[in-house]
Amino acid sequence: MTAQTGLIRLFYDEMWNKADKTHIPEIFHPDFTFRGSLGPVLVGHDQFAGYVDDVVRALPDFVCDILETTEQDRRAVAKMLFHGTHRAVMLGYEPSGLRVEWYGSAHFTFREGLVADLWVLGDVHGLIAQLEANKSSRARP
16 A cells, blocks of 8 residues: 555545544645535635534534545545435535435545645535435425
8 A cells, every 4th residue: 555545544544434633634734725525625724624523513424435546646536435324404404314325536636745635526416316305205294
């Protein structure tokens, strides 16, 4: 496993899957940029930590499964499956208590041995369709 793949695994297996934000400084460059499929464009550790809090609040058991990784030079891409139980408002949808999942990809750029830029592109339309279906099923008498 390369050092870059090791950072990707640390990011998902330890930071996201255990909601352990203490790993942020060992994964990300201090001025890293993050663009997430759930909307925000963030810069730096503090803004990203707030995003983690928001996602984990909505999906307390949020898990990211790495399905595949590919690397070239200072870049890596991970094919992902994201999932969790919808327990708080997410994307404007009231909590349903139901499991949601969506596929995506994460595009990493490394600098000085850390992640300098991360773009996460996810199937947000698929996620919204699940949240809509959950909303509709709860509205029926």
